[in-house]
Structure formats: structure tokens, C-alpha cells
Amino acid sequence: MRTSVRREAAAPAHGRSLQKKLLVIPVFIPHEGCPYCCSFCNQHQISGQSADPIDATGVGQIVETWLDRSGAGARQVQVAFYGGSFTGLPLQRQRSLLGAVQPYLRQGRVQEIRLSTRPDYIDSERLTLLKEFGVGVVELGVQSLDDLVLWQAGRGHSAEATMKAAELIKSYQFTLGIQLMLGLPGQSFASLRRTLAQVIALRPNLIRLYPVLVLQGSRLESIYRQGQFQPLSLHRAVLQASFMKKRFDDHGIRVVRMGLQPGPELEASLVAGPYHPAFGEMVQARLMFHATRRLLASVSAGQPVHLVINERDQSVFRGLHSANIKRLRQLGLHNRFTLQTDPDQPRGTVRLTE
Numbered sequence: 001m002r003t004s005v006r007r008e009a010a011a012p013a014h015g016r017s018l019q020k021k022l023l024v025i026p027v028f029i030p031h032e033g034c035p036y037c038c039s040f041c042n043q044h045q046i047s048g049q050s051a052d053p054i055d056a057t058g059v060g061q062i063v064e065t066w067l068d069r070s071g072a073g074a075r076q077v078q079v080a081f082y083g084g085s086f087t088g089l090p091l092q093r094q095r096s097l098l099g100a101v102q103p104y105l106r107q108g109r110v111q112e113i114r115l116s117t118r119p120d121y122i123d124s125e126r127l128t129l130l131k132e133f134g135v136g137v138v139e140l141g142v143q144s145l146d147d148l149v150l151w152q153a154g155r156g157h158s159a160e161a162t163m164k165a166a167e168l169i170k171s172y173q174f175t176l177g178i179q180l181m182l183g184l185p186g187q188s189f190a191s192l193r194r195t196l197a198q199v200i201a202l203r204p205n206l207i208r209l210y211p212v213l214v215l216q217g218s219r220l221e222s223i224y225r226q227g228q229f230q231p232l233s234l235h236r237a238v239l240q241a242s243f244m245k246k247r248f249d250d251h252g253i254r255v256v257r258m259g260l261q262p263g264p265e266l267e268a269s270l271v272a273g274p275y276h277p278a279f280g281e282m283v284q285a286r287l288m289f290h291a292t293r294r295l296l297a298s299v300s301a302g303q304p305v306h307l308v309i310n311e312r313d314q315s316v317f318r319g320l321h322s323a324n325i326k327r328l329r330q331l332g333l334h335n336r337f338t339l340q341t342d343p344d345q346p347r348g349t350v351r352l353t354e
């Protein structure tokens with residue numbers, strides 16, 4: 001079902017390149033390499049692990065298990081070191097963990113290594129080591145580029161340190177990922193917008209957006225229980241994340257994750273905050289609603305309208321519990337169009353045909 005394109009409103013959710021099958025093999029190094037205690041952080045709950053630190057043998061076993069489980073295939077395989085601050089580990093330990101992945105890289109069974117770290121643990125020596133061991137993606141826990149917000153969160157580094165680290169990572173030609181938070185203590189919407197503009201200017205390759213949650217055992221929990229911190233409501237978090245994603249989309253910067261990975265351990269440790277297991281989809285749905293409304297506003301009433309979406313975006317179009325359909329009904333717009341699907345329509349976009 002392909003028809004000529006008249007107008008298109010886009011919120012590229014997960015573009016065609018992301019539809020390529022990627023197997024991510026997770027290796028958790030919770031809180032290792034990090035002597036800090038950011039107010040929102042409770043790495044053990046986030047990673048779902050609290051066991052002894054993993055060694056090279058353990059890394060090899062994890063990779064083998066995942067490769068066996070997934071079977072052979074032409075898919076892209078990435079080993080991702082999660083949690084902690086990888087480049088804060090002693091160099092010898094970094095070598096040992098990365099070394100465990102080298103046989104798989106040489107055999108072509110793994111194509112890429114990804115890790116995350118703090119901006120102030122980035123320098124030429126560390127990046128040279130990562131290059132030597134075939135790391136492809138370096139993600140920075142940036143959270144905010146507002147010094148006051150960083151200070152309140154107890155991050156222990158400045159926004160300037162982040163800017164320098166990001167430029168250095170790019171100069172080494174790593175894929176640069178940036179992780180940002182919404183709803184941090186002291187973070188106004190104006191502050192968020194300034195951070196957004198600065199991050200766009202940095203031209204990272206990918207973004208992860210995380211609304212701040214109050215987790216058991218984190219410093220934020222006691223601040224919250226003392227009544228000195230109020231997390232964002234779910235509604236507000238969705239609005240802010242939609243705003244940010246739209247700007248990143250407009251600049252061709254991929255947002256690859258919105259909201260923490262849901263799981264029983266995270267849910268058990270959740271004290272308060274805008275948690276929803278389908279947070280990302282709620283944001284996509286919000287953007288789809290706005291795109292739809294814009295398109296419908298561009299045609300005169302009474303004109304027959306067909307909207308076209310990707311066939312896999314039907315639930316995003318409807319929204320969680322059909323929230324988008326209800327909103328369109330409230331606006332008197334639900335009868336203005338018929339909906340069609342097209343497998344070639346980019347994900348997260350809607351176009352209008354006559």
C-alpha cells in the first residue's frame with residue numbers, strides 16, 4: 001500500500017538502521033571504578049546484580065552463553081560493559097576485562113565493544129587503551145551540563161570536564177554516547193533546555209534519556225523522605241522527554257533509549273518517581289500524536305484524509321490505553337482521517353496522502 005507523499009510529520013523513533021538485528025551482550029560491573037556517590041545512584045539496584053566483581057573468565061563465560069543461546073546468524077553482536085565507570089578501573093583490570101573479549105572480536109563472533117564512564121575519567125592514555133582493545137562506543141554519564149545541578153547531584157565534576165571529554169572521545173573517532181537525566185534536584189526546564197542545546201552542539205552519535213527515579217538506598221531517598229525533593233510526575237517526564245527527543249530527532253541525533261531498563265529488581269527498589277515499563281513508548285506515542293495533529297491541522301475540514309504509518313507503529317499511534325485516540329476524539333479529529341500502513345514508512349513517522 002504505497003501512495004504519493006503529500007506531507008510528512010516525523011518523530012523518527014527507531015530509524016531503519018536501528019531495525020537491523022543487534023545482539024547486546026550485557027556485562028555488569030556495578031559501581032566498580034567509581035568512588036563517588038551521586039544522589040540518584042544505586043548501581044546495584046539498577047544493574048540487578050550485587051555479586052562479586054566479575055573477572056576475565058566470567059566475561060568469557062557470559063559471552064559464550066549469549067552467543068550459544070542466540071545461535072548463529074548474520075546479526076551484529078556488541079558486548080556492553082554496564083554500570084560503574086569503566087575507565088575509572090585500574091588500567092590492568094580494564095586490560096583484563098577487555099582482553100577477554102578479544103578472541104571473539106578476532107573470530108568475528110563479536111563486532112563491537114561498548115562501555116560507559118564518567119567524563120572526568122577520560123584522557124588520552126585511557127582512550128588509547130580502549131582503541132587498542134577495539135572498543136567502538138564510549139558513553140558518558142553526562143546527566144546535566146549545569147554546574148549547579150551537577151553540584152547538587154554530587155557528581156564531583158564540572159560541565160567543562162564533560163565538554164572536554166566529549167571532544168576528546170570524538171577526536172579518537174569513537175562513537176560518542178551521552179546519557180542525560182530529567183528531573184534532577186535543582187534542574188529547571190530552562191536548565192534542561194540549555195543542556196539540550198549544548199549537547200546538540202557537541203554532535204554526539206547517540207543519546208539515552210533517563211527520568212530521575214528515587215531508589216532505595218540512594219542519597220536521594222533520604223532527601224525525598226525529608227520532603228526536600230519532589231520527582232517529576234510521569235506526565236511531566238513524558239512531556240520533557242518528548243521535547244528533548246524531538247529536538248534530537250530534528251538534528252539527526254539518535255535517541256536509543258528512554259527510561260531505565262524495567263525489571264523486578266528495579267521495581268522492588270523504586271521509592272518514587274516517573275517510572276513506567278513502557279516509558280519510551282509513551283514518549284513515542286506523544287510525539288506521534290503531535291505529528292498527527294499537525295498534519296490534520298494542515299488540511300481544511302471536510303477534505304478526505306489518509307494517514308500512513310509503519311505497520312509496526314500501530315500501538316504507538318494509538319498510544320498507551322488508546323490515549324492518543326481519546327485525545328483526537330476530544331479534539332473532534334478522530335473522524336477526520338482513515339489510517340493506512342506501509343512497511344516502507346519510516347518508524348515513528350506519519351504521512352498524509354489524499
Ligand code: SF4
Pocket residue numbers: 031034035036037038041042043083084085118141
Ligand atoms: S558516577 Fe555513575 S556509578 Fe558513580 S555514583 Fe555516579 S552514577 Fe553511580
